[in-house]
Amino acid sequence: MPPWVFIGLAAFATYRIGGRRIGLMTLFGLLFLWNLRLWQATVETLVLVSLSTVTALVIGIPVGIWFALSRRAWRTFSPILDMMQTLPSFVYLIPALPFFGLGAVSACFATIVFSVPPVIRLTALGIRNVPSELVEASDAFGGSTAQKLFKVQLPLALPTIMAGVNQTMMLALSMVVIAAMIGAGGLGRAVWQSIQRLEAGAGFEAGIGIVILAVILDRSTQALAARARPHGSA
Amino acid sequence: MSRIVLEGISKIFGHKHVEAVDLIRQGKRKAEIAASCGAVVGLCDISFEIVEGEILTLMGLSGSGKSTLLRCMNRLVEPTCGRILVGDVDVTRLGRKDLLAFRQKTFGMVFQHFALLPNRTILSNVGFGLELKNVPAARRTEAAMQAIELVGLKGWEAKYPHELSGGMQQRAGLARALAADAEILLMDEAFSALDPLIRRDMQAELRDLQRKLKKTIVFVSHDLDEAVALGGRIVLMKDGEVVQIGQPEEVVARPATEYVARFVEHIDRAAVMRAGQVADRSAPVLAPTLTASEARARIAAEGGDAWLVADADRRFAGRLRADRLAGARPGDTVASLLESGADAVAAEARLDAVLARVATEGCVAVVDPDGRLIGGIASRDVVRALAARPDHPETSSLHKPAGAERWTGTSPNFPSTRSATKASTGSPTMALG
Numbered sequence: 001m002p003p004w005v006f007i008g009l010a011a012f013a014t015y016r017i018g019g020r021r022i023g024l025m026t027l028f029g030l031l032f033l034w035n036l037r038l039w040q041a042t043v044e045t046l047v048l049v050s051l052s053t054v055t056a057l058v059i060g061i062p063v064g065i066w067f068a069l070s071r072r073a074w075r076t077f078s079p080i081l082d083m084m085q086t087l088p089s090f091v092y093l094i095p096a097l098p099f100f101g102l103g104a105v106s107a108c109f110a111t112i113v114f115s116v117p118p119v120i121r122l123t124a125l126g127i128r129n130v131p132s133e134l135v136e137a138s139d140a141f142g143g144s145t146a147q148k149l150f151k152v153q154l155p156l157a158l159p160t161i162m163a164g165v166n167q168t169m170m171l172a173l174s175m176v177v178i179a180a181m182i183g184a185g186g187l188g189r190a191v192w193q194s195i196q197r198l199e200a201g202a203g204f205e206a207g208i209g210i211v212i213l214a215v216i217l218d219r220s221t222q223a224l225a226a227r228a229r230p231h232g233s234a
Numbered sequence: 235m236s237r238i239v240l241e242g243i244s245k246i247f248g249h250k251h252v253e254a255v256d257l258i259r260q261g262k263r264k265a266e267i268a269a270s271c272g273a274v275v276g277l278c279d280i281s282f283e284i285v286e287g288e289i290l291t292l293m294g295l296s297g298s299g300k301s302t303l304l305r306c307m308n309r310l311v312e313p314t315c316g317r318i319l320v321g322d323v324d325v326t327r328l329g330r331k332d333l334l335a336f337r338q339k340t341f342g343m344v345f346q347h348f349a350l351l352p353n354r355t356i357l358s359n360v361g362f363g364l365e366l367k368n369v370p371a372a373r374r375t376e377a378a379m380q381a382i383e384l385v386g387l388k389g390w391e392a393k394y395p396h397e398l399s400g401g402m403q404q405r406a407g408l409a410r411a412l413a414a415d416a417e418i419l420l421m422d423e424a425f426s427a428l429d430p431l432i433r434r435d436m437q438a439e440l441r442d443l444q445r446k447l448k449k450t451i452v453f454v455s456h457d458l459d460e461a462v463a464l465g466g467r468i469v470l471m472k473d474g475e476v477v478q479i480g481q482p483e484e485v486v487a488r489p490a491t492e493y494v495a496r497f498v499e500h501i502d503r504a505a506v507m508r509a510g511q512v513a514d515r516s517a518p519v520l521a522p523t524l525t526a527s528e529a530r531a532r533i534a535a536e537g538g539d540a541w542l543v544a545d546a547d548r549r550f551a552g553r554l555r556a557d558r559l560a561g562a563r564p565g566d567t568v569a570s571l572l573e574s575g576a577d578a579v580a581a582e583a584r585l586d587a588v589l590a591r592v593a594t595e596g597c598v599a600v601v602d603p604d605g606r607l608i609g610g611i612a613s614r615d616v617v618r619a620l621a622a623r624p625d626h627p628e629t630s631s632l633h634k635p636a637g638a639e640r641w642t643g644t645s646p647n648f649p650s651t652r653s654a655t656k657a658s659t660g661s662p663t664m665a666l667g
Contacts, residue, residue: 137349139310141363141414142338151365155353 003034006043014216018223025219029212038187038209045176045186045213048104052111052172057165060116064123064164065149068157074124081117089114089175093182107184111175118167126160127153162225169217177210187213238284238418238450243306243316245276245299245474255315264473276302277313278474289444289451289466293458293497299474300454304420307452308341309333320418338367342411346423348403350395356382356406357391363414381413382406384443401432408440412447421453425460437463458482458501470494482506502586503620509588510581512619513600513609519544522551522569526562529554540597543568544607550578550599581608585619592616 007030015023033042067074092114096106130153138148154161180188187209194203246254254273257266264275277299284290292300305311307318309325318325320340328336342363350359358365361378369377382391385405395403404424411419425433441464444451455461461468462482470478470485470493478490486506489495518536520529520543533541539556552572562571578599579588591598592611600608 131347131349133345133347133349134351136310137343137345137362138366140308140337140341140343140420141366141410142334142336142341143366144334147366151362152351156351 003039007031007034010216014220014223017220017227022216022219022223026216029216033209033212036205036209038190038206041185041187041190041206042209042213043186045173045188045210048108048111048176048179048184048186049169049172049213049217052108052115052176053165053169055108056112056116056168056172057119059112060119060164060168061123061161063116064120064161065127065154067120067124068127068153069149081121084113084117089178090181092175093179097182102183104184106182107176107179110179110182111172114175115168115171118171119161119164122164122167123157123161126157126164129160130156158228159225162221162228166218166221166225169221170214173210173214173217237286237319237321238307238452239317239319240283240303240307241281241317241319243277243280243303243313243318245302245306245311246314247274247276248272251314264475275474276311277306280316280474280476282469282476282479284450284452286450287444287448289441289453289464291453291455291461291464291466291468292471293455293461293468294471295456297473298471300456300471301422302474303471304422304452304454307418307420308337308343338363338414340417342414342416342419344404344407344411344419344421344424346426348395348400348407348427350403350406350410352395355392355394356387356398359395359406360391360409360413362410363416367414377415378409378413381409384412385409385439399432400428401436404428404436408443412443417450419449419451421451423454423456426455426457433460434463441465458498459505462501462506470497483508483511487511504586504589505584507585507619508581509579509583509585509598509600509611510602510608512585512615513581513611514615515609517542517597517610517612519548519607520554520568521545522567522572524568525564526559526566526568526571527564529559529568538597538612540573540595542597542599542607542610543572548606550601550605550607552576553597553599578605578607579611585616589616 007027010030011023011027014026030042033039067077092110093106096110096113100106100109134152134156135148138152143151176184176186177188177191180186180192187206190206191203191210194200194206244255244258250271250273253271254267254275257270258275258279262270264278267273267275280303292303294300302311306313307320307325309318309328313326316326320336323336325333325336350356351362354362357375357378360381361369361374364374364377379388379391382388385408387402387405387409390398390402390406395406398406404427407424425436428436437460440451443449451464451466453461453464453466455464458468465482467480468478468482468485469476470490472493478485478494483506485494486498486501486503489498518533518541520532520541522543522545524532529541541554541556543551543554545551551569553576554568554571555573558571558573576595576599578601579591581600581602583600588598588611592613597610597612599610602608
């Protein structure tokens with residue numbers, strides 16, 4: 001796909017999600033990256049981030065639901081989540097290496113492990129914070145556990161879950177950059193190379209690229225989260 | 235079908251269920267059980283019956299177990315022991331799947347804070363119960379719209395809950411329970427979060443709806459005025475036990491314990507008392523066949539400015555005013571002197587509805603449903619009724635241990651009629667007519 005098509009589509013998509021400002025920001029941000037000859041790297045980073053985020057969500061949301069419904073699971077695994085979030089991000093690179101070797105797979109693995117805690121935590125939190133009277137209403141009218149989950153708990157927890165998605169995506173982006181150290185491609189590699197070669201200019205360019213990407217991803221997922229919020233609540 | 239029978243319902247919170255249940259069987263009370271084995275007794279051996287089609291109000295202060303008892307009925311709270319029969323289904327023995335189906339079919343619930351889903355329109359909220367039953371969308375919408383019309387929310391169905399006032403939200407909550415076409419409505423402090431004016435409207439509307447739909451309604455409230463306004467029997471609870479069951483006027487006139495007496499102290503007695511209770515049964519009654527001179531002789535000793543006239547069967551004939559009697563010739567019969575337009579009031583009429591007539595007419599006759607004179611209400615009877623402290627329980631049964639006063643359905647002292655419109659006619663003085 002030629003870059004201009006992709007940029008057009010991305011700008012249109014973000015415009016639909018978050019309005020004109022975000023749409024324009026996406027358009028000019030990506031055009032700028034293309035202009036810096038960082039297009040290839042940008043796309044690689046995007047692919048890594050989205051792949052890791054999607055995997056993290058596929059793992060994280062069900063686990064979060066489980067933690068929300070089972071008090072015991074929450075108590076058992078909550079310290080592990082705490083630990084995962086306090087460890088410095090580099091540390092995740094180490095266990096990935098012996099299993100997958102240098103390269104994108106290791107990078108993806110480390111990224112997923114690093115970025116999954118927020119979505120688990122916020123999914124569980126969102127479901128637990130659904131007012132008990134609403135949960136009781138579902139029970140009182142004879143709703144099964146599944147009906148309760150899909151018709152009451154998940155829809156009402158959606159804004160919180162979306163905040164978790166946003167956090168996870170941001171963490172994934174930061175990790176993908178660091179994962180350049182174990183062979184991930186993309187903007188991270190550009191930064192990493194320029195550090196090794198002491199090319200401040202090139203590093204700066206790649207750094208700006210990461211910032212632009214981060215802002216676009218953050219704004220559009222936040223806009224998504226805002227749309228998930230029920231009518232009337234702030 | 236939807237008669238509810240509760241038999242020995244207890245609910246223990248915390249561990250040591252077995253021990254606590256044993257202690258309850260021995261007739262121990264909440265405080266003793268807490269002291270001896272540390273279990274918290276939520277409900278202690280509760281048995282009574284709810285008649286099909288009545289509005290029953292569970293009353294008590296917070297912590298008295300009324301909401302827990304309500305939730306035991308559809309097993310949102312699992313009773314520790316005891317049986318609950320709805321019709322001929324033993325709810326306590328239903329398996330999980332049957333229980334869900336039974337809840338869908340039988341129970342509608344209305345919550346204190348409405349519990350409407352904020353992300354759905356009113357229409358979708360009202361159809362929620364049917365959605366859980368997997369009713370197809372078209373029929374769901376139809377039933378929901380009917381319920382919405384019934385509670386007077388037509389035109390608001392496309393709005394979201396936050397766009398409605400509290401009263402309207404609770405109407406939607408009620409519509410949700412009605413749309414599911416459940417036989418029994420469980421209402422947990424349903425009107426407590428509404429402001430007083432709206433609350434009164436809703437109480438009246440609920441009563442009308444109930445008359446129309448003939449649902450069995452179990453209403454939880456901490457407000458005695460509300461229970462009176464709803465008009466059905468009252469179950470008074472304290473510390474997880476039932477202390478008295480009866481019509482509002484019985485509870486007010488004859489509180490079973492000190493606690494109930496305190497509870498009813500500040501009630502608007504005029505709204506609770508019925509004309510039949512207040513009527514002075516020993517008021518002089520003249521026969522229509524008496525002559526004026528005989529009548530004068532009969533009432534010479536009595537004061538007052540009007541007397542009631544009834545025949546030998548105590549059929550109410552009319553009222554005789556003092557000035558007419560004074561102006562009569564000695565040979566005139568009482569029947570010919572009667573005042574025109576002096577209707578009697580029914581014994582079940584609320585006292586506050588009769589007050590105005592007592593004030594203007596001086597003495598108002600009260601008749602039973604067969605048209606027999608019960609007695610008269612004069613202003614002094616009203617004052618006496620409103621001033622009376624509730625008779626304190628002659629038998630101080632309140633200090634006996636639990637089990638000595640176990641209430642089942644109807645109590646021996648109070649004729650528990652199905653609806654409040656039937657007056658209690660149990661007083662012995664009634665017989666003399």
